[in-house]
Amino acid sequence: MMFADKVFDPRTGLLxxxxxxLDGILGDKFLVNGKIQPFFQVHPRRYRFRWLNTGPSRFxxxxxxDPNNLSAHHPFWQISHDGNLLPRPLLxxxxxxxxxxxxxxxxDFSQLPPGSSLFIENRLEQKxxxxxxxxxxxAGQGNLLLRFDVVLPPVADNSxxxxxxxxxxxxxxxxxxxxxxxxxxxxxxxxWAINGRLMDDDCETIRFRARQNTTGNEGEIWTFVNKSxxxxxxxxxxxxxxxxxxxxxQPPPSFEVGRDDVAxxxxxxxxxxxxxxxxxxxxxxxxxxNVLHEDHAMMLRFDxxxxxDTNPTP
Amino acid sequence: xxxxxxxxxxxTYGMAPVAGALLARRWSNATVSARExxxxxxxxxxxxxxxxxxxxxxxDDLIKNKIVTINFMYAHCEGVxxxxxxxxxxxxxxxxxxxxxxxxxxxxxxxxxQDTPRALKQYARMHGTGPGWLFLTGNPGDIELLRRKLGFTxxxxxVDRDKGNHIGNVRYGNEALQLWGACPGLATxxxxxxxxxxxxxxxxxxxxx
Numbered sequence: 001m002m003f004a005d006k007v008f009d010p011r012t013g014l015l016x017x018x019x020x021x022l023d024g025i026l027g028d029k030f031l032v033n034g035k036i037q038p039f040f041q042v043h044p045r046r047y048r049f050r051w052l053n054t055g056p057s058r059f060x061x062x063x064x065x066d067p068n069n070l071s072a073h074h075p076f077w078q079i080s081h082d083g084n085l086l087p088r089p090l091l092x093x094x095x096x097x098x099x100x101x102x103x104x105x106x107x108d109f110s111q112l113p114p115g116s117s118l119f120i121e122n123r124l125e126q127k128x129x130x131x132x133x134x135x136x137x138x139a140g141q142g143n144l145l146l147r148f149d150v151v152l153p154p155v156a157d158n159s160x161x162x163x164x165x166x167x168x169x170x171x172x173x174x175x176x177x178x179x180x181x182x183x184x185x186x187x188x189x190x191x192w193a194i195n196g197r198l199m200d201d202d203c204e205t206i207r208f209r210a211r212q213n214t215t216g217n218e219g220e221i222w223t224f225v226n227k228s229x230x231x232x233x234x235x236x237x238x239x240x241x242x243x244x245x246x247x248x249x250q251p252p253p254s255f256e257v258g259r260d261d262v263a264x265x266x267x268x269x270x271x272x273x274x275x276x277x278x279x280x281x282x283x284x285x286x287x288x289x290n291v292l293h294e295d296h297a298m299m300l301r302f303d304x305x306x307x308x309d310t311n312p313t314p
Numbered sequence: 315x316x317x318x319x320x321x322x323x324x325x326t327y328g329m330a331p332v333a334g335a336l337l338a339r340r341w342s343n344a345t346v347s348a349r350e351x352x353x354x355x356x357x358x359x360x361x362x363x364x365x366x367x368x369x370x371x372x373x374d375d376l377i378k379n380k381i382v383t384i385n386f387m388y389a390h391c392e393g394v395x396x397x398x399x400x401x402x403x404x405x406x407x408x409x410x411x412x413x414x415x416x417x418x419x420x421x422x423x424x425x426x427x428q429d430t431p432r433a434l435k436q437y438a439r440m441h442g443t444g445p446g447w448l449f450l451t452g453n454p455g456d457i458e459l460l461r462r463k464l465g466f467t468x469x470x471x472x473v474d475r476d477k478g479n480h481i482g483n484v485r486y487g488n489e490a491l492q493l494w495g496a497c498p499g500l501a502t503x504x505x506x507x508x509x510x511x512x513x514x515x516x517x518x519x520x521x522x523x
Contacts, residue, residue, distance in 0.1 A: 020356055020463075021465055022481075022496055128469040188482070189393065189394045189479060199498075200504070201502070201505040205502070229470070229473070296483070
């Protein structure tokens with residue numbers, strides 16, 4: 001399920017993209033797989049969904065809501081974050097996704113009365129392109145994205161009960177021969193800067209050479225810092241996934257343990273992560289995945305080379 | 315769920331500014347053209363005064379049927395303005411001889427009370443700007459309207475009030491083709507010129523390189 005929020009011109013009914021917005025576009029119409037607030041008929045059984053937040057700018061915190069009983073809790077299973085399974089299934093009340101983040105979830109509709117409905121609801125309050133306020137709205141007061149209708153007949157369900165799964169995927173160990181680099185994401189007079197510098201058309205101004213991992217135990221530790229006063233950025237380095245070591249000095253939350261490729265960088269946060277550069281040499285970008293920030297040069301380039309450099313602040 | 319149609323797929327992925335404008339055009343079957351929507355939304359036809367003390371209308375005289383760059387500045391700015399202006403001087407040189415012919419550059423003052431046409435003329439002379447680049451002042455209410463319509467605002471009201479912290483981006487666009495974008499005014503001159511070339515379609519001559 002691809003989640004998106006769009007703006008339509010009320011006079012023409014056509015999709016409208018605000019070409020003059022540099023902060024982040026928030027739509028007032030909520031789409032799943034290109035349809036506005038669709039419904040989906042389900043059998044009373046478990047379903048596995050892959051969720052993707054396609055933005056362009058909104059952060060999501062998705063809950064399951066029963067419109068007839070707003071105080072009821074509807075936990076479900078989260079089994080992956082971005083491109084990888086978690087160490088074990090997590091029973092969750094909600095799943096958070098910044099733009100470009102993915103999650104696999106398992107929802108069990110067999111527990112619901114036949115004929116009932118359940119909404120996917122985004123309850124994260126966001127008022128402008130800077131990022132969400134981080135306030136969770138009461139059930140029923142958020143954005144209703146999709147309605148499940150449990151109206152199809154019972155069928156055999158041969159899928160494993162996530163509650164019985166104790167192990168999915170181990171977290172790779174951190175490399176030992178490391179290069180450490182820091183990246184500070186700033187806003188300067190409305191322009192996006194990384195380590196105080198702006199991107200140029202050849203991507204030469206903010207650039208470094210990452211060392212290819214040839215022995216299997218070489219890697220890099222990167223620090224992402226956001227002091228940009230109220231802005232949040234989903235930071236997405238290309239080519240290799242990473243493992244978050246700490247957020248503000250603390251271990252990451254359980255849904256973020258494992259390999260990821262988008263790091264949601266909140267207000268006044270510092271993220272420490274490691275990554276290895278395997279397989280291919282070449283040029284790759286790192287960018288903010290708020291599409292408006294990305295379009296306006298919140299980006300750098302790194303080249304994976306046999307030797308690389310040790311520049312701590314590219 | 316049903317299969318998504320090509321149109322819905324494109325709508326979902328039509329995120330780049332250029333793609334958005336093209337989509338709006340291709341499938342437009344309404345009476346209001348996409349070009350009209352863009353004009354109404356972003357280009358109030360306010361009266362401005364150039365540094366040559368000439369009266370101009372923003373849309374009719376400066377935007378319509380032109381390739382343009384737009385930035386905001388003020389003459390006594392001690393922040394980013396001097397660097398951005400000297401950067402744009404280099405951009406103008408890269409785009410010779412087209413500036414003044416089909417590409418036009420506009421710098422609008424954020425302090426119309428201080429920046430009279432005469433003060434702006436002095437500023438233009440000091441920076442050695444060439445023909446085809448206008449410095450613009452006007453009624454403070456009109457200037458503020460333009461600033462808001464053109465998206466040179468910060469969502470944080472405290473930051474937005476601080477003129478020393480004003481937005482340093484350069485907007486560029488091709489009015490007839492409805493292609494609009496923006497880039498940092500402190501990017502390299504070559505980079506800004508290349509950005510402008512993205513809306514210089516189909517000629518592709520604006521890169522200057």
